[in-house]
Amino acid sequence: MDIVSIIVTLLVIAVSLLIVSKLPFLGVEIDTFPIALISAIVFAVLNAIGEFLTPSIPITLGILSFVINVIVFGLSAKLVEGFRLRYGVWSAILGAFVMAIVLGLVKTLLAQFGIAA
DSSP: OOOHHHHHHHHHHHHHHHHHHGGGGEEEEEEHHHHHHHHHHHHHHHHHHHHHHHHHOOGGOOOOOOOHHHHHHHHHHSSSSSSSEETTTTHHHHHHHHHHHHHHHHHHHHHHOOOOO
């Protein structure tokens, strides 16, 4: 992965986090864009570690991956000041679910313009 792809991916994650934080029923709160960017870096690093440590088991049907994303979402909120989960675990579960949808949509949109994220 080249540096441009990494930067684009981090920006996509940061924008996705901001979109998720604007949905009031989720309880995900991010103060500013720089905090979203720091959260995106923490999120990406923790997600990479989580994917490295867990085996790819097709039997789980993606449930293990979702659980890891919920844990990563919660840890990111715990580690970054200015990124809060108002409803605790429920905000982490709902935030990770909506984040997966938003990330998928943004990556699909970027792919339409020939930008790899």
